[in-house]
Amino acid sequence: MAEFVMPKLGADMSAGTLTAWRKQPGDTVHRGDIIAEVETEKGNIDVEVFADGVIEKILIVPSEKVPVGTVMALIRDDSAAQQTAAASRDTHELRPKLASPERPKIVTARRTEQPADRHLAISPSARRLARELGVDPATVKGTGHGGAITREDIEQAAKTATTAPPATAAPPVDRAARLRQTIAATMSRSKREIPHYYLSTTIDMHRALEWLGEQNASRPVAERVLYGALILKAVSLGLREVPALNATWQNNQVALIDSINVGVAISLRQGGLVAPALHDTDRLTLEELMRRMRDLVNRTRSGSLRSSEMSDATITVTNLGEQGVESVYAVIYPPQVAMVGVGKIVERPWCVDGQIVPRRVVNLTLAADHRVSDGHRGGVFLTAVDRLLQHPEKL
């Protein structure tokens, strides 16, 4: 039996509110299906399931807010599902006119029991912080290794306690303010905990933009590729050469990530930003990458992101060039360990084969976590991205 839990949709998320079930007990589900909608500080998210089977039981009712990791539904595995389906078919053949089978009852949320305080998995530092902030560790769900309660869990619990509305009240939701609070918490944590280092390079975009212009000239407007897709692809391939930047840092350990999922910082028209992931960007053709990027931007701005997009980014790219900014010194999204800032494409005098010529150039800045990589690796990465952009036809 698989457990469908409240997902952690970002490092800053400690709890979410179930807003709707898309599937009901008895429904067959497949890995990747959207089965629930969850409201977070970043908006409503479509939550996918990562198991095949049949919904056995729903444990949480809509509008209930539960901590990350809470079991929300149980899913019978495929083989059992097939047996049951066969049995069900037999039954229906015998009793075709009977009323639809009774669905399992919805029961109250089942939460993992916390052990008594003396047995809590919590570091002395987190316990001290809990005392300072007036948080009872026994009420906090640990997200650390083996369910250990971390300082971040205590901070989140304190924040939730001070910001959560009374259970019986239904105050109006100021989503923009909540999103601002979430960004504030995440960025503060990043600057407090991550020793950032920054490296910057100016890249000649002449070949890339000329090539792209030629390609787009023969494409209908709906299939044109923006230069941002070229940069995302070059960053993705650069990460293959420097995997230390495609990683997470959690519980004082680095974990290299096999798949390259680039988070794209997308500003929202009502203010704030979200950085959902594009999956396996190193394996996509430019056309497919562009198609997915456009779809992601449109869905982000219309509020229909999927849970995996909120949780799977392994690095983030932010492009502020269109706002006229030439250099971007980004703040890393924890637990990621690197972020790439893209500036404005500007025309500058450039030296080519001993001649000064006008060239369109862009400034790329790497913000990286010094606990995980050193400037040498960061420099290798930026050099690789530059080299890749000089051969756009190979991207």
Place this chain on the structure above:
Amino acid sequence: MKREQVRATVLEVLSQIAPEADPATIDPGVNLRDQLDIDSMDFLNFLIALDKQLHIDIPERDYGQLGTLDACVDYLAARSTE
């Protein structure tokens, strides 16, 4: 197609791209990207929507002719009569 029809279509598409903007307040002589905080993805969506509604595929080399509302209407009205 008449200029008024083209203008109405452009404003309708812009209202989808920047729903918080009041079409009545758009200054026809001021750069649209700056005025409505439109980025390159918004602009691409704008062009795709215009193509769908007016059946005019605007090449990249002509993007510079679409800076303002008036310029858009001029360009599209001219293309619609071709």
